[in-house]
Amino acid sequence: MLSWPTYVPFTAAALLGGALLWTPGVPLMAVCALALIGAVIAAVHHAEVVAHRVGEPFGTLVLAVAITVIEVALIVSMMLAGGEDKATLPRDTIFSAVMIISTGVVGLCLLVGGLHHHEQTFQLDGASSALAALVALAGLSLVLPSFTTSAGVGLYTVSQLAFVAVSSLVLWAVFVFVQTVRHRDYFLPPTNASDEDTHAAPPTVAQAWVSFGLLLVSLVSVVGLAKQLSPSIESGVAAMGAPKAVIGIAIALLVLLPETWAAVRAARADRLQASMNLALGSALASIGLTIPAVVLVSVLLDLPLVLGLAPKDLVLLMLSFLVSTITLATGRTNVMQGAVHLVLFAAFLFLSLVP
Template sequence: MSRSPNALPYWTLILPPLAWLVLGVSGFADGHPLVLAIVALALAGAVFAAVHHAEVVAHRIGEPFGTLVLAIAVTIIEVALIVSVMLSAGAEKSGLARDTVFAAVMIVCNGIVGTCLLVGGLRHGEQDFRVSGANTALTVLAALAILTLVMPNYLSAAPGPVLSTSQLAFAGVTSLALYGVFVFIQTVRHRDYFLSGEAPQDESVHAEVPGTRTTFTSAIALVVCLVAVVLLAKRLSPAVERAVEAAGAPEAVVGIVIAALVLLPEGVAATRAAHANRLQTSLNLALGSALASIGLTIPTVAAVFVWNDMPLALGIGGMETVLLSLTLLVSTLTLATGRTTILQGAVHLVLFAAYLFLSVTH
């Protein structure tokens, strides 16, 4: 974050329009290896610019509202991307929402959380956080994940890993309701659960609060960056699909890549917070992203598919169910004491590596 509250670094203002320029130009030479490499670089630049602007906005509005900015903004755009791809491809992509949401949960709970715990533990030894807030988020996450990703496999109203129209509507309404209650708890009723009691070793936290003009500029730039991230990711997705098909990997790998690209801003922001000894902020970002991914994606996709009378596959397979159950169990143990070390980070990263390996080879 810039040291001056009224001055943003030039690179954070140059990269967003540059990303859009690359997006526009790349349409004239779509599929060329050099163009794809430039698109990937523009995507990375937009991600880092988005993280910076999100931190400016978060510093102005304070915690825990700040951690909601990036999570909800990215998830809304992620939903738009998923819905647009699924509607254009029809029944062929009926499982894309499931694959992407499951990938988001695994990336967040194992990849991002594991990286944060490892990075924070290597620099600070032990790190503290509020058990009440973390457990609240994990409780809602477990309920949403099991009800939407596992339960469809054990119902008989519709064949296969799908829900009937009434069940799909119920899943969408309950997911949105649970997420809404969580946001109310996080921001109003029990806001203190998600506030760190430790003094962070990060000078940007103690810097002067950004002015109104700077905050407004960052808010606009954040939206511009996030839309560019998703559109650039969509531009890369055909190449990713071709590579996945050429490698003979399962189609679910496409969902993993989409989720990873969209979650890059949250991952970078959460890791930076852990490195600055702000583990509470890291967990708020990570778990909040996973909750938003399910709580907003499932209701929106459910509404679209019920309206268009299209099939929507939600139930995950046996291997994925085992990995999800193990992830929730390990996460419960990790967040049980309020203190973490590099060991917990290593365990989550091993689970993440197992998820990636098994997703490609099973």
Template sequence: MPNPLKKLPFVLPLWSLLSPLVAVALLLLLGGAALSGLLIALVSLCLIAAVLAAVHHAEVVAHRVGEPYGSLVLAVAVTIIEVALIVSLMLAGGESANALARDTVFSAIMIVCNGVVGLCILVGGMRHRVLAFRIEGTSPTLAVLAALSTLTLVLPAFTTSTRGPTFSQSQLMFAGVVSLVLYAAFVFVQAVRHRDYFLPAEGVDDHHAHAAPPGNKIALASLALLMVCLVGVVGLAKLLAPSIENAVRAIGAPSALVGVIVALLVLAPETLAAVRAAMHNRLQTSLNLALGSGLASIGLTIPAVAVLSLFFPHALVLGLEPVSMVLLLLTFVVGTLTLGAGRATVLQGAVHLVLFAVFLFLAVVP
């Protein structure tokens, strides 16, 4: 008689195999061609499919290696390709794009700290009433994120070695080194020294624990397909960039809105993965994804653009405008109150989502 408790083998669904391949094939087929209305719709559809496939493969990898390694893999992979997208757009845009890195990194912070965190708490709170997480992992991560954000996005507006919201070359190199050191320290604490701080809180039912984990071959295949998905997502987002820039100019919005849209597209896989984790009462995993993405965005982007700025013919604008500084300060104050309790309800989620709505509104109407 067959054992009813025997776990079935893990199988990747067909759509998750085809979506990344179709996205990359479309990317290679179109190259740098200008997109018409029909092509814009097709590229957008393939982009959404690639995002969904990326979320699926990220969850497969996370299921195999466990938390917090799965969140770390997705955050680092997304950010590395995000850096490539930022650099390529800056090189193509010339001096008009010298603030793109600042706008994209700031947007990423606001998206993950307010949009993703708020949405996860709201969705999870509506389903599970009260969500638990570990203060030992979230509060120090937010502290590192606040320090990095201030050093790289606020301080350049007040330094006097150069005119304008920029760093001198030596200051930029120092900021890059500091960012890399702090991010490396965070990864060491998360993955090695205090891994237990980033696991789901005690008493939280993790549905992954009851499902058969994928084998090594499946996990490696998902990791490879995850990379293909992310290449497809970023490549298709870059194809859509000219259409996005034209739309931004058409509505009379500031150019900083392009950085917001780029960050929204690039962070889409992590956002969906975080929301799905919150729906299954795994808010700690959601916070690992959100805050880890913000840290990776600064900790990897700033060192990369610091080195590449040596070859840029124009200064790199990093300092935020006063309105953005106020939003950043308010975000970290509210985030500290939210993540310092160990529990969250829909109220905290609503507050963060309101801050995110304010950020989006001011990006269009400064």
């Protein structure tokens, strides 16, 4: 355990402490950016150790929930600091996370897996359940506010917010119950998996607990350093003249780095089932946990919260769901599906910069 994954999280945490104590200059910010990348890689390593100990699908659930909780903390802290100026930040970040995962992460996994293994398979029952829940959650949280009439455009009333928050939390909890208890077999990899990690001896209980602790340190460091770098990101966005929604994209990209790395590595190792579990589970957790948290903060502190998407974003979201339904309908994937998803991801990024 005394190797680079042990030292990097504490180094990143120390640099985060230095950035909080002193006004960071350009050299310190550059070092913090490198520490952020190192913490991401360390987080993936320790998540894989925990995952190998507890098995699927609990392993991927650990990383998805841990990162989503930290994402919620980052969004809420920025809401409290920004006030009315951050009314659309939760929407932009959640929408960006869903688009990044459903087009970018899934597309990259399918492309990398297809290039290395020609064709891959996954459990269709689990993927279809997750995708159905994701469509429902996104529709209630991001689509309907643009069409309801009780409040302004893109807004929910307090009662509507409460309903959506409870519905999101309940639907996510039911999915976790199905994934881990009721129909756990829907999310297990094929029994003939040939990846060497599948057959390697699992780590000891002590090693798993140490890795879990280091995973938390790594994730806190990732989000803390991302928050320290966010003013530089905002300045860069303003200098480019890009829309404010780009800030939400940048936050989602930073927070989702560990999950992306882990999902792509799993696909390259011919463990596409783990990639699908991580990607779709992360998208569900991103909505199911974030919406209740931001609604609670908005209602208790009387902060404005705009959830409804603009027409362009509505079309992109619906297009990504339609393509996901088609490409994941057979349980067999190749590079073509990956290319389609990645083209949609490129369109999302391009139209965010050039709306």
